[in-house]
Structure formats: structure tokens, C-alpha cells
Amino acid sequence: MQQQWNMKTFMKGAAMLAAAGIIVKILSAVYRVPFQNLVGDKGFYIYQQVYPFIGIMTVWTSSGFAVAISKILADRDREEAGGVMRIALLYLAAVSGLSFLVLFAGAGTITGWMGDRALAPLLRTGSVVILLMPLLALLKGAFQAQGRMGPVAGAQIAEQAVRVLVILAGTWIAVSAGASLYRAGEAAMWGTVIGELAGVILILVLYRRWEGRPDLRSRVAVPFWPVARELTAVSLAASLSSLILLFFQLIDSFTMFNLMTASGSSREAAMEAKGVYDRGQPLVQMGILIASTLSLTMVPLVAAHIGKKSGRTAEPFVQLAWRAAFLFGWAASLGLILVMPYVNEMLFETRSGSGALMIFCLQIFWLSLILPLMAVLQGLGRVKIPALILFGGLVLKGLANMLLIPDMGITGAAIAGNAGFAAATAGLLVYFKRVWTVRLADGKFYRAVIGASVLMAAVLIPWMGLSDKWLFAGLPSRTGAMLTGLSAVAIGAPLFLAAIAKSRILSEKEWYLLPGGRRLAGMQLYLNKNRKSEGSE
Numbered sequence: 001m002q003q004q005w006n007m008k009t010f011m012k013g014a015a016m017l018a019a020a021g022i023i024v025k026i027l028s029a030v031y032r033v034p035f036q037n038l039v040g041d042k043g044f045y046i047y048q049q050v051y052p053f054i055g056i057m058t059v060w061t062s063s064g065f066a067v068a069i070s071k072i073l074a075d076r077d078r079e080e081a082g083g084v085m086r087i088a089l090l091y092l093a094a095v096s097g098l099s100f101l102v103l104f105a106g107a108g109t110i111t112g113w114m115g116d117r118a119l120a121p122l123l124r125t126g127s128v129v130i131l132l133m134p135l136l137a138l139l140k141g142a143f144q145a146q147g148r149m150g151p152v153a154g155a156q157i158a159e160q161a162v163r164v165l166v167i168l169a170g171t172w173i174a175v176s177a178g179a180s181l182y183r184a185g186e187a188a189m190w191g192t193v194i195g196e197l198a199g200v201i202l203i204l205v206l207y208r209r210w211e212g213r214p215d216l217r218s219r220v221a222v223p224f225w226p227v228a229r230e231l232t233a234v235s236l237a238a239s240l241s242s243l244i245l246l247f248f249q250l251i252d253s254f255t256m257f258n259l260m261t262a263s264g265s266s267r268e269a270a271m272e273a274k275g276v277y278d279r280g281q282p283l284v285q286m287g288i289l290i291a292s293t294l295s296l297t298m299v300p301l302v303a304a305h306i307g308k309k310s311g312r313t314a315e316p317f318v319q320l321a322w323r324a325a326f327l328f329g330w331a332a333s334l335g336l337i338l339v340m341p342y343v344n345e346m347l348f349e350t351r352s353g354s355g356a357l358m359i360f361c362l363q364i365f366w367l368s369l370i371l372p373l374m375a376v377l378q379g380l381g382r383v384k385i386p387a388l389i390l391f392g393g394l395v396l397k398g399l400a401n402m403l404l405i406p407d408m409g410i411t412g413a414a415i416a417g418n419a420g421f422a423a424a425t426a427g428l429l430v431y432f433k434r435v436w437t438v439r440l441a442d443g444k445f446y447r448a449v450i451g452a453s454v455l456m457a458a459v460l461i462p463w464m465g466l467s468d469k470w471l472f473a474g475l476p477s478r479t480g481a482m483l484t485g486l487s488a489v490a491i492g493a494p495l496f497l498a499a500i501a502k503s504r505i506l507s508e509k510e511w512y513l514l515p516g517g518r519r520l521a522g523m524q525l526y527l528n529k530n531r532k533s534e535g536s537e
Contacts, residue, residue: 049116241370327505
């Protein structure tokens, strides 16, 4: 399918997918808060133990394979595209069918390894969603290959919206009816299945209305194994950075409960503790939203300028992606660490585990750096070494869990997660420097970030102490925590951004390239207008 669009159309399509991705990620993170409020920490533990299995397969097939299919189809004519799609459908059906059989038939064994066989029905229910993946990935890939991002974005949003609605409604009905928390978790898993089905139905309807769709009845012969190999390689490369967080969660699913019970905790206490620890997952997802958005929006700019010897090269865009990811990743991590006790109670009813969650939220910083580094390296065609580096971080996480959790509980797991992500970040950065000798940021940048951080902490710590102990002390505890947390965010975020804008470590032109950067560019111009006038005299 020869591409018939220019760079402007491509960038418009990329922006549309980025916007859809933001909405999907927000929905994915936000629904966990009311869900936890409905089922409590034990119910949250039940859901989060099984979710990584389904999440990994969903990301790999519906996202990774969709990108791979679009890449293969992009340079094929209509008849060849039909042959490629038949192979892709057959291959995906085999991968999905085998994965389904492993999870469905092996649910008892897998959950036994996790230490809780009562989770088996949830895993069997969730595994059904894998059977819907081949058709969804295939049609997404076909649309993306011709730059038709609207149907893909619509399917993603519909899928997630229906999923969230069914999860919350099903969980509420189960809890209201007095069903067990495991039954409530099973109802939540059905939400994932029904949401995926909604996405498949929508994109199938749109595909049937598409006059230029590939001809699946084409008899053009296309070799099977070259297509299958490319599908596997490209799909893994495209989804690797998104999968790493899910694999870290999977390590926790297999180790945390077992290690805590083996070290003397009761089963009930271990479940509750793991549920408290899992409160950090939606916070991290929201925290890395900016980094994810940067990866989706900046990488097309990098890809469009890679290889240019004259004019505007990719280097400024790479530097901007790094500095913006570092800046906002660190700001999100530090901000959450400072307000954690209040945010914890505001969202999840109690302040349990706030110390561990403070450490947990530092992962936002490492992931914010990993995502753009992986995206740029992928754009350069470097996949194998980065994959090995991420695998090394995963191994370190598992080993650190075994060493730290018996003595430190969920705090040990949070430290282990940071150790794994920090090691992966350092490895990727060293490798990136070997591949591309570009200076990502200067000393002034890092000094300005440190200065803005100190300023924010120096203002927020006394303000929160005053608010918690005096201003809102007479209110119900959760209401007081909400007012303290939200007021701290309302003070801290503008203060941090004002300090950054005053330092001008990003130019106004660079702010304009970032999502939502127009207002920050305006703030920067306003804060520095006196400096400009002094310099012109």
C-alpha cells in the first residue's frame, strides 16, 4: 500500500494518536482509584496480581503488532498487502491461541507459583481477551499503514472507555451483592474483555466502510517466514518500553506475596500490604504521562530529521526530548514524594504505606528518561542492546526483591524497583552516548532544576505542616488531606515552573514544540521581559 500522504499529514496523524494515547493512559490510571475505594487494599491486590499477564499480551499484540503490520504494509501495493495481512492474521492467531491456552489451562499452576490459587478464575477470565487481539491488531495496522489514524484512535478510546465503565459497574454490583473480593476481581476482568470487544467491533465496522482497504482475497504469493520474523522483531521493539513497567509488576506478582508470607506475615496481612504497595501503580502511570506524550510527539520529529547533513538536524529535537523528560519526570516524582501522605489519604482513604509509596514514585523519574531514550534508539534502528539492558534491569529488580522484601516488606520492593529502573536508565544512557555523541544538556540546566526543586520543597514542607496541623485540622481527616494536598499542588507546580521559566533553560521556541508549551512560553517571556529590556539598553 503505497503511502499517499506528506509530512504534514503524517504529523497530524501522529498528533491524533498521541492525543488518543493520552486519553487512554489517563483512563487507565484514574479508574484504579474508585476501584480501590470499592474493593479495598485486598481487592486491589487481587486485581493487580493478575493484571500484568493480560496487560503484557494486550500491549504486545494490539499495539506492538499493529505497528509491525503497518510498517510491513506501508511499501506494498493493494494486492500484496492482502497477502501480507493473511499471513499476519494466521501468525497472530497462532501466537494468541497458544498464549490463551497457556494462561487458561495453566491458570492453576501459575497462580500456585504466585502463592494464591484462588486467583485462577480471574486469570482464566482475563485470558479470553487475548483471543480478540489478532483482528484488532490487524485492522489497526492496516489503517496506520495508510496514515488513517482516526479509526485507530477511535477504537483505542472506545475500548478503554467501555472497559473502565464495565470494570467499575461490574465491581460495584458484585460488592453491593455481597460477593467475595475474588468474584469482584473476576467481574473487573470481564470489563477488560468487553472493552476489547467494543474496540474490535468499532474498528471492524470502520474497516468494512473503507473503500481502499487491502484485498484479502488477493492470490499474490507472499513468503510466510520473512513476514513472521519481521512481525516478531518489530512488534517487540515497538512495545518494549511500554512492556517494561508491566514486567516489573509481573516480578512483584510472583515474589512479593510469597516472600512476605515466608518471612512471617499472615496471608491476610501480606495481601493488604501488596494492595497498599499497588496504590503506587496509577500514580506512576499518571506521572509518566508527560514522558509518554513526549515520546509519541517528539519521535516523529526526530525520525524526520535523522540522517540530514544540512538544514535542521535531529540533534536539537533529541536534546529537547531529554531535557523535557528530565524536567517533568523529576518535577512529577518530587512533587508526589512531597505530598504523598495527603494524596495517599485523599485517593485511597488512609495514609498506610506512605513512606514506601514515596520511594515507589521515584520510578516516575527513571521511566521518564527510559521512554524517550528507547524511542530515539528505536528510531536509529538500535533494539537488541537496549532490550538486553532493560532485561538486566528486570533481573536486578527480581534479585533485589528477594534480598530486601523479607526484612523491609513493601519498602524493600519499592527500593528494588528503583534499583532496576536506575540501572536500566544508566545502561541506556551509556549506550546512547556511544551511538550518538550529542550533549543532551549543560550544567546550567541541571543547576536550574536543582534550584527550582529546593525552592518548591522549601515552600511546600512548611505549608503542608501548617495546613495539616492548623488550617484544616478541624475537618474530617480525608477532607483535610484533600485540601492540604491540592493546595500544595496548586502552590508547588506554578512555583517550580516559574523558577524554570525564569532560568530560561528552554527557549520560547522549544516550549512551542512541546504539548501545551504555548502558555509556558508566554510565562517565560513575561518573567524575563525586564532582563530583555536591560540587555537592549
